[in-house]
Amino acid sequence: MAGPDLMDKLVSLTKRRGFIFQSSEIYGGTGSVWDYGPLGVELKRNIKDIWWSAMVHQRDDIEGLDAAILMHPRTWEASGHVEGFTDPLVECSSCHRRFRADLAEVAGGQCPTCGTRNAFGEPRMFNLMFRTFMGPVEDAASTIYLRPETAQGEYVNFLNVQTAARQKVPFGIAQIGKAFRNEITPGNFIFRTREFEQAEMQFFVKPGTDEEWFERWKAERMAWHESLGIRKENLRFHEHTKDELAHYAKKAFDIEYQFPFGWKEFEGIHNRTDFDLRRHQEYSGKRLEYIDPGTNERFIPFVIETSMGVDRLLLVLLADSYREEQVEGEERVVLALAPRLAPIKAAVFPLVKKDGLPEIAAKLHEGLRRAALPSFYDEAGSIGRRYRRQDEAGTPWCLTVDGQTNEDGTVTVRDRDSLEQTRIPADRAADWIRERLGR
Ligand code: ATP
Numbered sequence: 001m002a003g004p005d006l007m008d009k010l011v012s013l014t015k016r017r018g019f020i021f022q023s024s025e026i027y028g029g030t031g032s033v034w035d036y037g038p039l040g041v042e043l044k045r046n047i048k049d050i051w052w053s054a055m056v057h058q059r060d061d062i063e064g065l066d067a068a069i070l071m072h073p074r075t076w077e078a079s080g081h082v083e084g085f086t087d088p089l090v091e092c093s094s095c096h097r098r099f100r101a102d103l104a105e106v107a108g109g110q111c112p113t114c115g116t117r118n119a120f121g122e123p124r125m126f127n128l129m130f131r132t133f134m135g136p137v138e139d140a141a142s143t144i145y146l147r148p149e150t151a152q153g154e155y156v157n158f159l160n161v162q163t164a165a166r167q168k169v170p171f172g173i174a175q176i177g178k179a180f181r182n183e184i185t186p187g188n189f190i191f192r193t194r195e196f197e198q199a200e201m202q203f204f205v206k207p208g209t210d211e212e213w214f215e216r217w218k219a220e221r222m223a224w225h226e227s228l229g230i231r232k233e234n235l236r237f238h239e240h241t242k243d244e245l246a247h248y249a250k251k252a253f254d255i256e257y258q259f260p261f262g263w264k265e266f267e268g269i270h271n272r273t274d275f276d277l278r279r280h281q282e283y284s285g286k287r288l289e290y291i292d293p294g295t296n297e298r299f300i301p302f303v304i305e306t307s308m309g310v311d312r313l314l315l316v317l318l319a320d321s322y323r324e325e326q327v328e329g330e331e332r333v334v335l336a337l338a339p340r341l342a343p344i345k346a347a348v349f350p351l352v353k354k355d356g357l358p359e360i361a362a363k364l365h366e367g368l369r370r371a372a373l374p375s376f377y378d379e380a381g382s383i384g385r386r387y388r389r390q391d392e393a394g395t396p397w398c399l400t401v402d403g404q405t406n407e408d409g410t411v412t413v414r415d416r417d418s419l420e421q422t423r424i425p426a427d428r429a430a431d432w433i434r435e436r437l438g439r
Pocket of ligand 1: 149181183190191192193194195196197198265266267268307308309310311312313
C-alpha cells in the first residue's frame with residue numbers, strides 16, 4: 001500500500017475505533033497534539049508494561065524512577081539545552097509560514113506552502129523547550145521549563161537511586177514519562193508531536209567498558225522490538241555520522257522503521273560518556289562520583305542511554321500490523337497485533353439474542369473480566385459484522401456462544417489471523433487465553 005494512503009487509513013481507523021483522537025477536536029483541534037481513546041490507552045499501557053517488565057522487573061541491575069516534569073532550571077543549563085537545544089527556523093516572506101531550515105523541501109529556497117521563490121532570509125535559532133513560570137510572578141527568575149527529555153531526571157537522581165537501592169556500577173535507571181518539544185514542523189500523525197511520551201533507560205558503567213555495553217544494549221533493544229512481532233525487514237540501524245552526533249554523544253545508533261513516509265528513527269541508543277554527570281557535578285557543586293566498594297576507586301560513570309518514543313513505537317505497531325484482506329469475497333481490515341499488545345484480548349458473542357445464549361455469554365464475559373482479561377461483549381448485528389469490528393480493534397480471539405453451548409458447555413473460538421474455529425469448554429476459556437498470552 002502506498003505510504004500516504006496507509007497513513008490516511010490509520011488516522012481514520014484509529015479515530016473510528018477509538019484509538020486516537022485529535023486533541024480538543026471540538027475547538028478545531030490543537031496543532032499536533034493527540035488524545036488516546038479507550039483502545040489507544042490500552043495499547044499504550046501494554047507497550048509501557050512490556051517495556052517496564054523487560055527493563056525493570058526481569059532484571060536485578062535496573063531500577064525504576066518517576067521523576068517530576070518540572071525540574072530546577074539549572075538542570076537545563078547544565079544539560080546544554082538552554083544554549084543548544086535549537087533548530088534553525090526560516091519564515092516565508094509571503095505567507096509567513098515557518099519551517100525548519102534543514103528540511104529538504106526548504107533547501108531550494110522555495111516555500112513548500114505557497115510556492116514563493118527565494119522566500120526565506122537567514123535562519124534564526126529557535127529553542128525547542130516550552131517555557132512557563134513557577135509561582136505568581138512572571139519574571140526571568142521564575143522561568144521554568146517543561147522537560148524536553150526524561151533522561152535528566154535519571155542523572156540528577158543517580159546517587160539517590162544508587163545508594164537507596166544499594167546498586168553497584170554497572171547498573172541502570174529506567175523511567176517512562178511525558179516530554180515536550182516545541183517542534184517547528186511537527187506532523188505525520190503521532191510521529192512528531194509537541195507533547196509525547198518517552199521510555200528511557202540510562203545505564204551507568206565504568207569508563208573503558210562503555211563500548212562493550214553500548215554493543216550489548218544495541219543488540220538487546222533490537223531483539224526486544226523484534227520480539228513484539230515487528231517485521232524484521234522494516235527495522236534497521238542507522239549510525240550517526242560526525243555531523244549528526246549530539247554534543248554529548250561519543251557514538252549513537254538509531255533504530256529505524258520503514259514508515260509509510262520513509263525510514264525514520266523511533267529509538268536512539270547513545271554513548272553519552274560522562275558528559276551529563278560531569279556537567280551536573282559542575283553546575284550543582286555536588287560530587288556525583290561513584291566509589292567502587294572493592295577497590296575504593298573513584299570515577300564518574302559513563303552513560304549508555306536507550307531512548308524510545310512510546311508514541312512512535314505505537315505508530316510502528318499500527319503501521320506494521322495493518323492488513324487489508326479478502327475473506328469469502330468480502331474485504332476485511334485487520335490489526336494483527338501480537339496478542340499481548342492487543343487492547344481487548346477476547347470478544348464474547350451470543351450467536352442469537354434468545355434461548356438463554358445472551359445470559360451464558362454475559363457470564364463468560366464477566367468471568368474473563370474477573371480473570372483480568374480485557375473482554376468485550378457484543379450482541380449487535382450479524383456475527384460477520386461483529387468479527388469485522390474486532391478485527392479492526394486487533395482482538396485476537398472471538399468466543400461465540402451457540403446452541404451447542406447449551407448441550408455440552410463448549411464455545412467456538414475464532415482466531416483473528418488464521419480464521420480457524422475450534423471449540424473449547426467455556427469454563428476453560430480464561431486459562432486457554434492466559435496460556436496463549438504466556439501468563
Ligand atoms: P528526531 O531526530 O526525530 O527529532 P531526536 O533525535 O531529537 O528525534 P531523541 O532526542 O533521541 O530524538 O529522542 C528519543 C526518542 O524520543 C526518539 O527516538 C523518538 O522516538 C522520541 N521523540 C523525540 N521527539 C519526538 C516528538 N517530537 N514526537 C514524538 N516522539 C519524539
